[in-house]
Amino acid sequence: MKTPSASLLLGVCVLLLSALTVSAVSLSVSPNLQQFFRGSSSVSLSCVDDDGQTVDGWTVRRTRGGLTEVCGATTGFGGVDGSFCVLNLSVSSDGSYSCMYSSGHQSNEVSISVSEKPVILEIPALPVRTGNDVTLHCRERSGDTAAAFFFFNGHPVESRTTAEHVIRQAKQSDEGLYWCATDTFGMSPQSFLRVRGAAELTYDQVVINDQRKAGRRTGNMKQNLLYR
Numbered sequence: 001m002k003t004p005s006a007s008l009l010l011g012v013c014v015l016l017l018s019a020l021t022v023s024a025v026s027l028s029v030s031p032n033l034q035q036f037f038r039g040s041s042s043v044s045l046s047c048v049d050d051d052g053q054t055v056d057g058w059t060v061r062r063t064r065g066g067l068t069e070v071c072g073a074t075t076g077f078g079g080v081d082g083s084f085c086v087l088n089l090s091v092s093s094d095g096s097y098s099c100m101y102s103s104g105h106q107s108n109e110v111s112i113s114v115s116e117k118p119v120i121l122e123i124p125a126l127p128v129r130t131g132n133d134v135t136l137h138c139r140e141r142s143g144d145t146a147a148a149f150f151f152f153n154g155h156p157v158e159s160r161t162t163a164e165h166v167i168r169q170a171k172q173s174d175e176g177l178y179w180c181a182t183d184t185f186g187m188s189p190q191s192f193l194r195v196r197g198a199a200e201l202t203y204d205q206v207v208i209n210d211q212r213k214a215g216r217r218t219g220n221m222k223q224n225l226l227y228r
Contacts, residue, residue, distance in 0.1 A: 024050045025058055026107050027099045028126075034191040035113045035120040036089050037141050043087040045071070045078075047099035047107065054083035057101060063109075064095035089114050111192065118185035119146055123178055127194035134167040138180035138188060148180040170195050 030044045047058035060071040060078070071078040071085035076092075078085045087093050093114045099107035110125045122137040138148035150157045150165035153176040157165055161182070167174050175195040181187040 025055055025099055025101070025105075026050075026126075027060070027097060027110050028052070029097075029110055029112070032124050032126055034111055034123050034125045035115060035189055036093075037120060038092075038114050038116050039090050042089060043093075043112065044081075045085040045087065045097055046083055058099045058107075060085035060097060061100045062093075062095040062097050087112070113189045113191065115189050117188060119148070119180065119182055119188045121178060121180045121188040121191055123191045123193055127196040128170050130171050130195055130197050131169050134170050134174075134193070136165040136167070136178060136180070137163070138182060140185065146180075146182045146185060148182045150180050151178065153177050167193075172197070 025047055028046045028048045030046075036043060045060045046054050047060065049055050062069045062071070062074075062077060069077050072080035076088075078087045078093075080086075093112060096109045096111050098109045108127075112125065113120075118141055120139050122139050124134065128134050136150060138146045138150070140146050145163055147161040147163055149161055152174075165180075172195050175193060177190050177192050179188050179190040
């Protein structure tokens with residue numbers, strides 16, 4: 001039979017471990033696109049937990065040319081607006097973006113391309129789940145959708161131009177490099193579409209709870225209760 005002290009100990013340990021578990025964190029991109037026209041509207045990046053809420057202690061960082069920069073702390077790299085990193089698309093903003101914690105934990109990386117070409121490919125920045133439909137468009141600088149040939153890993157997906165390319169019930173084999181090309185405006189930049197299984201964390205999320213630290217704190221709590 002459990003003594004009152006033992007029951008209290010178990011309850012406190014459960015609460016302590018729950019409090020020390022920090023939600024998974026991922027980089028959120030709004031709008032959820034990889035390619036943008038230079039000089040177009042801004043892009044907002046934020047570090048969110050698995051409930052979509054912004055989290056403290058994480059910073060948005062960009063890696064390009066072997067250098068890692070922090071949003072708001074590097075000239076020409078975004079501005080911090082509350083919990084958001086707002087990219088200025090009037091300057092070069094190409095690179096790989098992620099969230100970084102002070103302890104060194106890093107979230108998923110998202111590639112963003114800012115183009116001066118006449119057309120871009122509208123393709124999700126964040127991974128898509130298997131089984132979901134994905135629609136790609138070839139977008140002109142005017143905002144119109146261009147009839148285009150769509151390419152996947154170097155091969156045309158159809159023999160004629162279309163207004164969009166729909167990937168039905170995305171699967172792992174649909175992951176790869178996509179771009180579009182038009183007779184009038186030429187080719188868009190290339191972007192990589194990532195596909196994640198339903199059993200996987202949606203955005204390659206990382207868990208930042210330190211289990212060893214939790215274990216030490218729980219052990220100390222146990223000792224304090226037992227020796228009272």
